[in-house]
Amino acid sequence: MIRNVLATSSFPESVLELRDLLNTYLEPDRVAVILRAFEVGARAHEGQTRKTGEPYIMHPVAVARILANLRMDHQSVAAAILHDTIEDTPLTKGEIADQFGDEIAALVDGVTKLDKMKFRTRHEADAESFRKMLLAMSRDLRVIFIKLADRLHNMRTLGSMSPDSRRRIARETLDIYAPIADRLGMNTLKSELEDLGFAHRHPWRHRTIAEHVQEVTGDRREVIETIRKALKRKMSEVGVPCRVLGREKTPYSIYRKMQSRDLSFSEVTDVYGFRVITHSEPHCYMALGAAHALHQPKPGRFKDYIALPKANGYQSLHTVLSSPYGLPVEIQIRTEEMDITAEKGAAAHWQYKSGESSSVSAQVRAREWLMQLVDVQRHTGDSMEFLDGAKSDLFPDDIFVFTPKGKIIDLRRNATALDFAYAIHTDVGNHTSAILVDKVEVPLSTHLAHGQTVEVVTSADAHPVPEWLDFVATAKARTAIRHYIRSLEQKDTVALGMHLLETALNARGTSVTDVPQNLIDGLVADNHFERHEDLYTNLALGNLLAGVVAAKLAPDSTSTDGAAEALTIAGLEGSAVEFAACCYPVPGDPIVGFVSAGKGVVVHRANCRNMRELRKHPDRCLVVQWAPLTHGMYRVALRLVTRNVPGVLASLTATLNEAGTNIERVEQPESNPETATLNFTISVEDRDHMARVMRRLRRNRNVLKVSRIIA
Incomplete structure (x- = not known):
């Protein structure tokens, strides 16, 4: 009380x-x-x-x-x-x-x-x-x-x-x-x-623009009042009850327009506009017709935010007329209720738990946006990443697209077809296999435009890949993709750690299932890990050696001479497996694995010069082999000796493109008047693909010699 x-x-x-x-x-x-x-x-x-x-x-x-x-x-x-x-x-x-x-x-x-x-x-x-x-x-x-x-x-x-x-x-x-x-x-x-x-x-910029606006407004005051009265008179003639108000643009809005369109102040002539406020939605469209009858509308400058409200619930008709005074006339037409919402937004007519109101209200749209942000923050690792993502969505130069059932989805400008899929639901985005825009299949990276109808085709086998991060525009899509990739990499890392421990225990004549649970629990506690997964992750990253851990878990067992089970490399291991940059192994090459502290399993070519030193640590060396079917592209380094003539690099680039490979890096370590040496790092599918690329390069008339770089 x-x-x-x-x-x-x-x-x-x-x-x-x-x-x-x-x-x-x-x-x-x-x-x-x-x-x-x-x-x-x-x-x-x-x-x-x-x-x-x-x-x-x-x-x-x-x-x-x-x-x-x-x-x-x-x-x-x-x-x-x-x-x-x-x-x-x-x-x-x-x-x-x-x-x-x-x-x-x-x-x-x-x-x-x-x-x-x-x-x-x-x-x-x-x-x-x-x-x-x-x-x-x-x-x-x-x-x-x-x-x-x-x-x-x-x-x-x-x-x-x-x-x-x-x-x-x-x-x-x-x-x-x-x-x-x-x-x-x-x-x-x-x-x-x-x-x-x-x-x-x-x-200084604010003061300068404000002074210019005051000068321009003063010079045009009589013209502005003439246009306002003409608008009011025309509305009365067609029976539209309304108020007609002058609307002066702020220095900041003028500054933003000058920046975005690279204009001088003298070119930003629409510093003053008009607002027609009437009684009902039909009156709005009647007022629009009257305004267009008064002066000729400018093509492409009409926007109907009544039929398609902005993401914040804003509703109004916007049009620009060509006046006889040489000034463009900007007009906004809306009802009294729309005007209150436009000025106060989600705070208009505030009632607690106002989510029960109309689905197009500013309050409901605000809540929907906030719920999206809450969903994003659940999957975001740190506050700075969340802030950056949220800020990118706070500038919603929106576009409106439709689902096949006619539901309106608002997205930020430059949003792609994949952003649309994630706007529907995170699971839909994660399993997107194809997207149809106006019934035509398009790449997932396609930028969407106003009014398009978008349909998402999903598949249980489809999943996010890191390349998706290169083109999505919304925070929700970026966060969902990163979360999936992180969780996948964590699973891969844990699985690799389990494999390494199982292999080490097999070499001692036992297995993980034979080890008493209390021994594993004790080892986890001794290393101050919270979960068993932390033990396997540290084994995969090389922070713990599988042989040492196996000896602690099975101290009474002795090593056997049997061949260790090979770790199979398929190219889907993510960050759990790294391919050595010194020798760039590709599928088909004889390979060796080395458990490097902090990096995990690093795969080298068997004849890599660095392996001579690495084999001095047999407890870190692994038997690895390629899977029958591998996935992805693998880097390989080639050295080319070419004629030193104009256009040679363009010629080589065209040849590599025809061979179906991507150029990752180019260096020119030496040259003379007759020849040039170029080192290319390219991506190939396997040794056969690499051989085809090298054969095609040798057929280029500017190439004198092609060889693979060996560490």
């Missing part, structure tokens, strides 16, 4: 103004909770000041005022007033919960930074804070509303900070917070965050 608050006369003027604003939409008992939060916060922050010199509590009050202007619920506004108490005062989450309930305490905790934790770098701390913030957002979307309001007020008062701090905070605002506000459809906050971030990061 909230006790009576202090007499209103004891509140600062800013709090009284906040109270008056809250009274316009909240019940008195809920306003009382917020005023009580001010009392508690003021006591907790007593004696603390900001760099501006004002009492610290004025900052949380200002944050609360921003949320009140968005007509947020009383829990959000109360949490905003208390949002820095856990971090900066002795007040605890438990004490807040006792006085205000678990819901407000959870919101305060959700926006608390991690400054008290120890990190190796500031970037890592920022990344971990970002991860925590997004996870808190996924539990309650109001956390990010408070965080954005907090950042906005900090940006408004950034002038008291040092120049380096201003630039760093401004960059962070432009990189993370403004894009999040955009992703949540909160255009009012986004625009101010962007413009303040731009002003503090590039003050």
Whole structure:
């Protein structure tokens, strides 16, 4: 039960103004909770000041005022007033919960930074804070509303900070917070965050553009008002009830346009536009027809975000007209409800658990995006990787494509057909074997375009390969592919370690199944491993020797003279097996394995010069053989002596391409006026393929000699 608050006369003027604003939409008992939060916060922050010199509590009050202007619920506004108490005062989450309930305490905790934790770098701390913030957002979307309001007020008062701090905070605002506000459809906050971030990061550029905008607007004021009145008159003629508003572009949006299109300021003429706000969706399309009847529309500049809303729930019709004044006229047409959503986004008409609303609402779309991020972070190894991936998805220059059943899937621009498969579901992406775009099969790396219909064909035998990482564009796809490859490599490494131990035990006349479980458990404990898999992984990586481990597990057994079982190499072992760069073995070559500490099994050609030294360590040498069927491409080094004539390298490249091989590396160690020596590292399937490549090279009229490089 909230006790009576202090007499209103004891509140600062800013709090009284906040109270008056809250009274316009909240019940008195809920306003009382917020005023009580001010009392508690003021006591907790007593004696603390900001760099501006004002009492610290004025900052949380200002944050609360921003949320009140968005007509947020009383829990959000109360949490905003208390949002820095856990971090900066002795007040605890438990004490807040006792006085205000678990819901407000959870919101305060959700926006608390991690400054008290120890990190190796500031970037890592920022990344971990970002991860925590997004996870808190996924539990309650109001956390990010408070965080954005907090950042906005900090940006408004950034002038008291040092120049380096201003630039760093401004960059962070432009990189993370403004894009999040955009992703949540909160255009009012986004625009101010962007413009303040731009002003503090590039003050001269911001000031110059702002001055130019003021000059241009002043020069065109009469023309702009003439166009606005003509638009309003035309709407009245066709019976469209509406408001017509002028819309001036911000310095940052002009700067971004100048950068992206490589334009000068004089070429960015559409610094002013118009917004037509009407009553219903049919009125929007009537208004569009009226606008096109007034002035000729520019081809290719019409966008229907009502039929196909943006990923953040934004809906509007966009068109550009050619006016008789030589100015392009940008027009946005939307309903009153669409306008509220466009300005406030997921915070519009806030109701807790608003996921029950329409499937196209900004709140639901925001939750869907957050759930995708939660899924991504589950499979991401560290905070920096997660932050980089999330940031890449925070600039959603979106495209819209369709499933065969007509469902709309929004993807970031440059997304590929494989990104679409992962957007459907991670399992679909992992088992993609083919993709049809508008019923035509395309490569998985094909970039998608607006309006295409995409169908994914899956197969139980299909699985991610490292090459997929070279072309996917979304964080979800990249994270899923990396997670699969890491898990596969872990399985391969464990399997190799088990094979090495089994082989070593077989040589002593026993096997893993014959070893008492308590001996294996003891060995795992003695080496401070958490799991048996850690033992096998260290055996595979050469950090433990299989022969030594076998002797400990079977001390009473003696080595036999029987031939050890060969390790079969098929090319599917991933990081568990490495092919020596000194001799580049390929399928068909006689080979030997060597267990190298930290690397695992390194495969050499049997006649590699380095094996003379390596054989001095027989406990690390392995019997290995090629599988009957191998997979993948293998590097091989060739030395070519050629005529030293113009165009010889182009000629050799064409010959290698015809032979079906890829060039990995080219070096020219020596040359003279008549000849040149070139060392090529190429990839082949096996010895037969290598022989075909060498024969084709010898038929090239510029090639005098071809030989394989031996270490």
